[in-house]
Amino acid sequence: MAETLTRTATLEIRGLRAEVEGKEILKGIDLVVPQGEVHAIMGPNGSGKSTLANVIMGRPSYRITGGQVLFKGQDISGLKPDQRAQLGLFLAFQYPTEIPGVSVVNFLRSAYNAVKGGEKISALAFRKRLKEKMAMLGVEDAMVARYVNQGFSGGEKKKNEILQLAVLEPEIAILDETDSGLDIDSLKAVANGVQQLIGPNLGVLLITHYQRILNYITPDRIHVMMDGSIVLSGGPELAPELEKKGYEGLRKELGVQPGEGGTDNGGDSNHERR
Ligand SMILES: Nc1ncnc2c1ncn2[C@@H]1O[C@H](COP(=O)(O)OP(=O)(O)O)[C@@H](O)[C@H]1O
């Protein structure tokens, strides 16, 4: 085990409890995602999926009340988000923000320099690197000249997140609903992009509400989250099973009580429900 940890960058979450604004959202999460594996987290709206992502990245206002978040064997809970990024963690946001006045190219180069540390990459060397990634993901020149996310369609925003992922080359990436709000062509494009990046050097925590992205990306493991706990874990065969039963069916089968206030409606109320 110890030997394995020195060779692969593993994200380990042990008994994690966390609260937001005094309300306990995560109620004891155990999860191990090694570099090179794809783990999907599925679950109804308001179950705490984004909270988990935010806690892993150290977003302020999310408070850990128990358990640990370890990366490469180190407890990272005292680190700032940028320090976690420098260690090799990446989060693609569910709702990417606009940055008016900053082009995608300049944003990506700043992010690259900030994350990689050391000597700053020259504009020319960075362009070359970026071009390779753009070609791989099928991103057009026009997109990277625009201001970050300003006037971007849902599909463009998500594509931009994947480009960022490709450029930064983290060891573990958390993709929070990278599939949400996409039409089928954009979904395919984004999923293919992620698929290209998946390999022995990248571990992915793929957070999704719907099973459909799993038609394009086959996870090694699927974990179902309800009311702040992982209630079921299994292999890729879990996806069609869930699709058939629905979260409510599974909830009944497992005898999981809906949380306080029926949190299924919480969080992402702008998403379609089944
Ligand atoms: N910043 C926040 N402030 C207050 N409540 C929050 C915040 N973030 C999440 N929550 C609450 O935490 C619960 C889980 O939300 P979330 O993690 O977004 O779930 P999911 O991503 O699974 O839809 C919801 O009840 C939501 O309202």
Ligand SMILES: [Mg+2]
């Ligand atoms: Mg969410």
